[in-house]
Amino acid sequence: MDGEKVKEFLGRVVADMAATEAAGSVVVGQRLGLYRALAEGPATPEEFAERTGCHPRYLTEWLRGQAAGGYVGYEPETGRFSLSEEQAFCLASPEGPNVPAAFLIALGMLRSEPRITEAFRTGAGVGWHEHHEDVFVGCDAFFRAGYTAELIPHWIPALEGVEAKLTAGGRVADVGCGLGSSSLLLAEAYPHTTVLGSDYHTESIALARKRAAEAGLADRVGFEVAGAQDFSGTDFDLVAMFDCLHDMGDPLGAARRVRGALAPDGTWLLVEPLASDRVEENLNPLGRLYYSASTFLCVPSALSQPGGYALGAQAGGAAIRDVVTEAGFTRFREAARTPFNLVYEVRP
Incomplete structure (x- = not known):
């Protein structure tokens, strides 16, 4: 030694x-x-x-x-x-990355340590809704800062033809919307567009509705309690999923639902954590951060749901491509990336 x-x-x-x-x-x-x-x-x-x-x-x-x-x-x-x-x-x-909110997420998820420890023994899941509210509030506050900086200035313009549709007045489904920050950002940027946000977490949807009303956007932004496999509506110009597909027990079912909900020329905006397909390339500080969060939040969430998947936060592009291809999509490309996220454009 x-x-x-x-x-x-x-x-x-x-x-x-x-x-x-x-x-x-x-x-x-x-x-x-x-x-x-x-x-x-x-x-x-x-x-x-x-x-x-x-x-x-x-x-x-x-x-x-x-x-x-x-x-x-x-x-x-x-x-x-x-x-x-x-x-x-x-x-x-207020314009910064809101670093303290990331620590709020960490403290919130660590409150579940006894349940996660037991889940290691049993293989059972721990649902997103079963965590402390600091996880929901912290995630919204931290991710909102990134979406504010990237979604309208960079990600939407990177998608073929989408910005023109939303400017003229499009239909958007924001699936797994949480507290609704991404839904409100889209509605504020495109005043002729309507947005339907959905999430299975009842408490998050209640807060999202409250925020929409306070922002004066309730006439164009609606929210429903629904899973990614059964959200309502069809003929959407854009379906968006922000950092949530890898949390699902049935991402394939979600992808198939998106396929059926899109207009013939619609687009699926799929945002996932930055990750390589090779494990050794994720063995760095960012990968450590994501693997830790995935151990406490993402994998337990997926294992708490039917479907048989547990992709985890570091699934990588190949695993995501496999899911969307099996769901019937024929076009899948990386449209943008940040130090924290990969942004995919998916089309029928």
């Missing part, structure tokens, strides 16, 4: 333990608005307490921990903590 390699490995363990424990502090910062408050300007813990109304002793430990992780800057000469422009963009800006 190589002692230096042991030390190297333990160093990695310390970094992982620190990151794991720090997740709670990030979520505290999000819930209390601490990042937004620090973005207003540098502050000592005492000054920060006055700004936030929180206890200075807790804030001292929180600020120091954030600085140790590189999430916050520290100036020894003044004792003040601050956010750089880049940190503030990622942690506090």
Whole structure:
């Protein structure tokens, strides 16, 4: 045994333990608005307490921990903590990637650890609806930031003829819509288009309906509680699925339903996590993130449903192509990609 390699490995363990424990502090910062408050300007813990109304002793430990992780800057000469422009963009800006929401997902899914541990022994599933609400809220908040940056500016224009149809007034089905952020983005961008969002999770659909009403879009955006294999409607110009096909126990049934719901010249916009077909090419930090989430969320969700599939978050393009081809689609291409997603255009 190589002692230096042991030390190297333990160093990695310390970094992982620190990151794991720090997740709670990030979520505290999000819930209390601490990042937004620090973005207003540098502050000592005492000054920060006055700004936030929180206890200075807790804030001292929180600020120091954030600085140790590189999430916050520290100036020894003044004792003040601050956010750089880049940190503030990622942690506090409404236009940023909403990094804290990713940690909210992580804490939410880890609450299910006892059930997931037991599922390893039994092979049973754990449904999406059985997780803590932080998973649903966190996923919506985190993924909404990415969809806002990519969906209308990049993904829709990458699909052949779709933007013109939606501009003129098209019909869209947003399958597995969750809290409806993607549905609302499409309706806001294309005021002549109608959108039907569907999801099997009743609580998510209730929130989606509330958001549509608050946005003044309820006349063009409807929501229904329905699975991906039995959502209503036909003759859609666009069916969209955002980061959800791999969560389904019966993705083949879902693909066949999409095939039947599309207009003859319709398009299926299928967004999936970035992954290679080769396992060894997924053995990197992003792959680790996705495999961990898949172990707690995606695979248990699929195993809780009939159908016999459990693709997982790192299924890769070949597995997705196999499903859509078996469902009767003849055209399948990668239309776009981001550091986190693969975007497919699928046609009959």
